[in-house]
Amino acid sequence: MFDFDQYLGFLAFLTILTIGFWLMMFLLLFVVPYWLGGNIIELLKERRDKKKAAREA
Template sequence: MIAYFCTSKRKEMNFEFDQYLGFLAFLGILTMGFWLMIFLLTFMIPYWLTGSIIENVKEWKKKREEKKQAV
């Protein structure tokens, strides 16, 4: 049994240059997508939510003041 494993021919993975470039392009796109998601989740979405909440609070205050002035 041991002799079989020792004498078996191993298949070597021979990549051609275009396959190597394709693999590097895939890794680059995957990495850019990962960092884009991190950026969106940690900065852009909280920034957008905070801005919209502040704008809504300003509108509510303005409407409340208008109601007080009307009375």
């Protein structure tokens, strides 16, 4: 059915596919929301500081 080389190639393919899948899940579920959340918080801080500076001036 399969030669040993084909079996190793198939295992390598499955390994790479699985690593890619979990990397995409990690990026979509943790990295991107963390990045967006940090940017939104910084944007709100900048707006708050700008309003505070405008009130004081």
